[in-house]
Amino acid sequence: MSATPDVMRPPVVARHDAEAPLPDPPLLHLLLPKWLTARARTVAGEKGRGARFAVLGFVGLMFWAFIFGVLYRLLTYFRGVEEIGALLAGKLLGLLLLGFTSILLLSNVITALSSFFLAKDLDMLVAAPVDWLRLYGAKLLETIIASSWMVALVAIPMFTAYGIAYRGGWLFPLVATALMLPMFVIPAVIGSAVTLTLVNVFPARRTRDILSVIAVLAAGGIVLLFRLIRPERLARPEGFRSLLDFIAVLRTPTSPLLPSEWVQKATMGYLTGEPDWLSMYVLWTTALAVFVLGAMLHRWLYHTGFSKAQESAQRWVKKGGLLSTLGDTMLKPFGILRRELVLKEIRLFFRDTTQWSQLILLAVLVVVYVYNIKFLPLSGEGITFFLVNVVPFLNLVLAGFVLASIAARFIFPGVSLEGRTLWLLRSSPMAVRDLLWAKFWVGTLPLLALAIAIVGVTDYLLQVSEFMFYVSVGTIALMTFALSGMAIGFGTIFPQFETENAAQIPTSFGGLLYMMASVTLIGGVIVLEARPVYGYLAAQAFQQPIEPTEMIVGFGLAAALCVAATLIPIRVALKRLEAVER
Template identity: 55%
Template structure:
């Protein structure tokens, strides 16, 4: 065995940094406009989030007895949600960064110390999995500092507190991934990781439900005021790092000692990093060797293939094979499967938590229960847009070098886009109908609201899919190594902006006249069906245009690439 070379983690990260710097140094047409637009959007988002959080915290401060307790509980719940997201994303990312990356075969053959490799990959995993959560935390933490007059010294204190909060899930996720790869056969690790992800989400949901945050909005459910205050002052999960961060921040803003929770955070982070360093130094090479083992190929039986051929035979041979190609690409990508399981569990949680909404107490009428679904329509549309950004937007980029083979063939680009569109639209449509239908049943809405909301979410599925394909064709990333990084590009940001605007327009055009119809019926006012015709017609026209135009532009874009 070759002698290990003392290579630092910084040296292993230097090629990644040089690639990123080279990519930023390449000036292309429109780069300045993109950077300016992204900066303005980021500042606008931070400003809006800061304003909302600051207003809420100042409202809490107006309640002298329980205001600080409410602020503490709110921060703890936000951090608990972020911690669950960080743990899941780091666990999934660790499998790719530590065992499935393309450059690992060269590093495994080189005399490089496994400890240095662990530190470098841990930093890369933490950065890729935590940057979005860190950006979301900036306006929230700043609002706490301004609302409670933390001063300028609160900024470095927040960095010291939140740094171990981001490191802990990265180290824990990396250790869990190493143990899975070492203990279980490599061909089953990806499937097992999906199951572990689902179980972890379910456990965190049970923990969140045990706290029963909806009680805080209904103080009348407690026997007396002191019991309500005691429930606020009692930590929901005192052994969780998110609770320690909340305790440290609130104690600092109150002028109390914050060194105990801070010491717990850093001690846990150092312990997990140390344990991971020892485990990876001793077991990474064996685990990497096991991770390269090929999965057992299960022969596809002829009846199954014949069933697929008969089911898709109406499409014709060309479109049938293109659809099957898209399905095979999706099935072979383990990161897609892992995140699909995660999304499925989160959607189940989203639907199940609808029944915890305080809509059955005093003062809640049938009118309110029938207006809420139109707000749920916008939320469901945002969920669909997020899923389209994750699975539909990268579909053109995932063709990679195979796109050149398709371009050199007589295959029309419209057929390729047709297959990608329907492979993305059909699952999204089924998910949309289940999501909105189940929430409407739990809310007990009237048939009119049920039909309108289902029609609106159905109309949204097709333009969201088309927009994702259009932006993916105009802003492809053929050289990416990780499909999860494609939606975070400039094109993904532009798609989400356009999708949010489209959802707002359609929800407003479909929801407002339907809500007015419900209000008029509730109060016995006269109702004119003609008043709903033009908003529904405009919404249908917007959805049609937002479906056709992106697909046409995407086809022209791919055809221009073909001629280039």
């Protein structure tokens, strides 16, 4: 009898033993897709990538050199001061680390929402046979890297300056690394726990909005509190009643219950030859205890929170309202198309909580800026008419930097935020010029009002002359238009259509080029106006005649530069958008 053909045999079914262990991948295996994706983006042969890396590397080295140079000079001076030099260096380190802790905590609260609940790989990981502790460890490590890399880059030149100034030796980098690791872990665990608790109370999509507002409010409060402390008093011992009061302030811990103070004590103890083992022990044991508590909370609440994270946020569409009423009355002369484009930009801005909530932080920064101007020592013995009027002119540089930063955050991402809807807009019979100019005016007019308010208030506080007041207001107005036009232009030339988070767009290569171009523009305007301003102030101080030709040429070239910086980038942006396929 012939053998049974293979086709007649029953299929071989793999045996599933109930007692066989399920596959449980290690922690690094869970992070392997993230690593492969990051490596693929790095080695991709995109055109111009080498030039971008070269520019970023050069700017990064300059930034490191600047931080190292400033801190090294300060620490060298502190080391030469007997008795209180080490106390001053420790107090400075404590303030810097306190700022790092605040930034890390806020960053981890926001980042944990994406890594633990909104990441695209969670659908597979949560359903896969992965141990809950390894999943928690993988996502926590991902959160730490995503939220701490910038702080780590800034900490490198800072600790380098301390190590070289105080001769820490070749072991100091290892000591600094051992101290910073638990400092990164503690805010990450606390931020993840806060996010986990909020997600179990609110839907994850709505939690993102709530976290954005909370983070901005907290950041604004921290900045305002730090300014009200007035740390510059430490550089003026004569402001204290006695030397004992000054030394008492230096010896008082900045934040005795925070990890930043423990890192400061352990670092300065090692550098001064008196190791503080207790601070290092408290730092590491706190990090381990917080990790255990965070893991337990994750085991109890994560699955419930992840289930709620799949729910979509509720949206309501309202007809009419204040915005539509204002649009119908104020924008009616501009036509229906331009009116609707402007209203679209305003609606999109206020619908995104991550956008409008940062106005709170902006208001706090403006208050701090004006507060600093108010306390400038520009009255009293030795203060001349020339100095009182030169300071407001130089104040235009700082105001220009503030406006450039705001334009980079709110105007630069305008075209990129259109994303896939740009195809729909290009397919319509609408002219691209109308879209681009709508974005320009919606961003420029509020920025112009802020610029005039800042310069006007600071000039009033400084009690400048009428000439300097008009020069300051006119210059800042022209620079505002130029910075806005450059923001629209660079944002269109270097778009980031695949990015949904507006806060990440200004950190791209195009955002870096825009900030470099903005610094060049501000410097050019100040240089062109410096000669006529100096000539006018000198003529007023020494009762000499004013040279009109010098003033016309200087102010005329500055105005021409601002007009060119406004129109040329917008024209280039129009050609770039018109080249996009319909």
